[in-house]
Amino acid sequence: MNRKKERLIKYLFTTLAFASLAFLIGIVLVLFKEALPIFAKVGPKAFLLGESWYPTAEPPEFGILPLILASLWVTAGALVICVPLGVGSALYLHELAGPRQRAVLKPVIEILASVPSIVYGFFGMVILAPWLQDTFELPIGLCVLTTSIILGVMATPTVASIAEDALSYVPRSFREASFAVGADRWQTLTKVIIPAAGSGISTAIILGMSRAIGETMTVLMVAGGSAVIPSSIFDPVRPMTAAIAAEMGEAPVGSEHYNALFAIALILFLITFVFNIAAELISRRFRLKLGLSR
Amino acid sequence: MKKIMTILMIAGLGASAHAGKVVIEGSTTVLPIAQRAAEVFMKNNPDADLSVRGGGSGVGIASIIDGTCDIADASRAIKPAELEKAAKRGRDLKAHIIAMDGISHIVHPSNSMTGLTREQIKKIYTTRIKNWSEVGGPDLKIVVISRDSASGTFEAFSEMVLDKKKVRPDAIMQASNQAIASIVARTPGAIGYVGLGYVTGTVKPLAVDGVMPAKETVLRNKYLISRPLFMYTNGKPAGTIKLFIDFLKGPEGQKIVEEEGFVPLK
Numbered sequence: 001m002n003r004k005k006e007r008l009i010k011y012l013f014t015t016l017a018f019a020s021l022a023f024l025i026g027i028v029l030v031l032f033k034e035a036l037p038i039f040a041k042v043g044p045k046a047f048l049l050g051e052s053w054y055p056t057a058e059p060p061e062f063g064i065l066p067l068i069l070a071s072l073w074v075t076a077g078a079l080v081i082c083v084p085l086g087v088g089s090a091l092y093l094h095e096l097a098g099p100r101q102r103a104v105l106k107p108v109i110e111i112l113a114s115v116p117s118i119v120y121g122f123f124g125m126v127i128l129a130p131w132l133q134d135t136f137e138l139p140i141g142l143c144v145l146t147t148s149i150i151l152g153v154m155a156t157p158t159v160a161s162i163a164e165d166a167l168s169y170v171p172r173s174f175r176e177a178s179f180a181v182g183a184d185r186w187q188t189l190t191k192v193i194i195p196a197a198g199s200g201i202s203t204a205i206i207l208g209m210s211r212a213i214g215e216t217m218t219v220l221m222v223a224g225g226s227a228v229i230p231s232s233i234f235d236p237v238r239p240m241t242a243a244i245a246a247e248m249g250e251a252p253v254g255s256e257h258y259n260a261l262f263a264i265a266l267i268l269f270l271i272t273f274v275f276n277i278a279a280e281l282i283s284r285r286f287r288l289k290l291g292l293s294r
Numbered sequence: 295m296k297k298i299m300t301i302l303m304i305a306g307l308g309a310s311a312h313a314g315k316v317v318i319e320g321s322t323t324v325l326p327i328a329q330r331a332a333e334v335f336m337k338n339n340p341d342a343d344l345s346v347r348g349g350g351s352g353v354g355i356a357s358i359i360d361g362t363c364d365i366a367d368a369s370r371a372i373k374p375a376e377l378e379k380a381a382k383r384g385r386d387l388k389a390h391i392i393a394m395d396g397i398s399h400i401v402h403p404s405n406s407m408t409g410l411t412r413e414q415i416k417k418i419y420t421t422r423i424k425n426w427s428e429v430g431g432p433d434l435k436i437v438v439i440s441r442d443s444a445s446g447t448f449e450a451f452s453e454m455v456l457d458k459k460k461v462r463p464d465a466i467m468q469a470s471n472q473a474i475a476s477i478v479a480r481t482p483g484a485i486g487y488v489g490l491g492y493v494t495g496t497v498k499p500l501a502v503d504g505v506m507p508a509k510e511t512v513l514r515n516k517y518l519i520s521r522p523l524f525m526y527t528n529g530k531p532a533g534t535i536k537l538f539i540d541f542l543k544g545p546e547g548q549k550i551v552e553e554e555g556f557v558p559l560k
Contacts, residue, residue: 052463054443056443056448056449057443057458057460058458066463130480133480133481139435139437139483140437140466140477140481140484141481142466220469224466224467225466225468225469226464226465226466226467227463228463228464235464236464236466238467246442246467247442247443252350252352252353252356253353
């Protein structure tokens with residue numbers, strides 16, 4: 001009886017575990033199925049490198065280069081914010097903070113991660129954008145800079161918590177050996193701990209990038225939405241996620257526009273897929289380097 | 295527990311298969327009117343079962359031709375190609391004008407401009423005019439704000455003002471009337487366009503070709519950047535559909551039209 005129950009439970013959990021795989025395959029299939037017609041119609045090169053996005057004009061133009069570049073610009077900008085903030089917080093938490101600071105800071109960072117993205121978007125639209133607009137005397141505050149700042153803050157908890165994990169995986173023996181040969185705390189940190197945790201920290205940064213490039217609600221609210229190739233951080237832009245969110249509701253099902261939006265989603269999926277594979281590979285190397293079992 | 299759920303589900307299915315169900319689909323511009331009207335209508339007629347959804351004018355008309363909805367909301371008149379398709383399927387679509395909508399061009403209250411010509415607006419939206427000083431205003435870069443190109447309001451604006459020319463690519467695209475109004479309200483160089491109902495004290499409406507956008511000018515056909523909003527039915531409406539359309543055109547429905555920021559028919 002007991003064994004039977006055990007086997008039943010085993011099958012149940014196996015099914016549940018493989019359900020995610022089924023979802024992933026389903027998503028990929030649908031993305032490809034709905035996206036392919038537009039590649040057949042416009043051609044992959046014209047789609048990816050075309051510079052005008054006029055999906056509803058007569059005749060329509062489906063060039064998504066401005067959208068791809070917009071996503072990359074705001075993600076790069078977000079990195080400038082979230083890497084120092086996230087890695088810095090991780091180092092502080094791990095190296096300098098006493099138990100009392102940790103007890104306050106860790107939950108606070110976690111709360112930052114759980115703030116709904118629309119709240120960030122609202123903050124960006126109502127407070128940050130007008131402030132930047134006045135400070136830099138911009139024609140309009142909805143631009144790459146505003147979006148990057150908000151996305152950077154949103155990605156900070158991801159980077160901080162994964163980087164902190166990476167630091168905590170560095171074996172005590174490394175530190176003790178470093179102190180034993182007479183290195184001081186700063187030397188130990190920069191010459192031993194950070195290099196040892198380096199690939200773990202890289203993983204943290206890549207996952208932060210995934211977080212930033214996939215964010216939708218916030219960019220829809222603060223990026224401005226102009227489908228132009230950005231030439232400065234003060235330009236309004238239309239990242240891929242914003243284009244999909246803004247247009248999907250009105251695109252007739254099965255139309256070229258609809259297929260084009262799926263194709264954008266496919267490109268976005270491939271980008272984050274590459275990010276995640278990279279993160280996985282790097283973290284595997286990191287564990288090997290530290291002699292941890294996989 | 296599971297049993298109760300199953301019973302509830304079957305009961306639910308039974309109810310939705312009931313003949314009295316009316317599906318309303320189409321324009322997102324008309325959506326708020328249809329939604330509010332359906333709510334009030336169902337409160338007054340507890341037997342009626344209306345289901346309202348958006349999708350866009352084109353989607354609504356395609357659905358009524360396919361027979362998957364009973365009333366198609368549209369913020370534009372039906373196109374010849376659609377009429378032809380309807381005729382082929384043996385559908386006789388009847389148009390019901392339920393409200394009027396005027397598109398107001400708005401600027402920041404500090405802007406000294408009071409009006410523009412339609413031609414100037416067209417040039418502003420298609421890049422040829424870039425500074426307010428070119429149209430007699432202050433020396434200030436124009437920040438062009440538009441609705442997303444998939445919206446019905448954009449379509450109407452594109453047709454009535456731009457003659458279907460493309461909006462400059464660096465225009466700020468926003469997803470709603472409200473977003474446009476709030477950006478214009480805090481951006482000194484901005485110009486945007488919104489439905490009449492969104493013109494509040496925080497923005498300044500412009501006259502177009504000397505006519506101010508207002509309920510009266512829209513109704514008297516003096517303000518030309520305006521359009522009727524339609525509901526299409528298959529053949530002459532009957533039963534619940536007729537009751538609902540009559541309700542919308544009647545005083546209570548027209549009050550909803552006004553409350554939602556559109557121009558009532560009278």
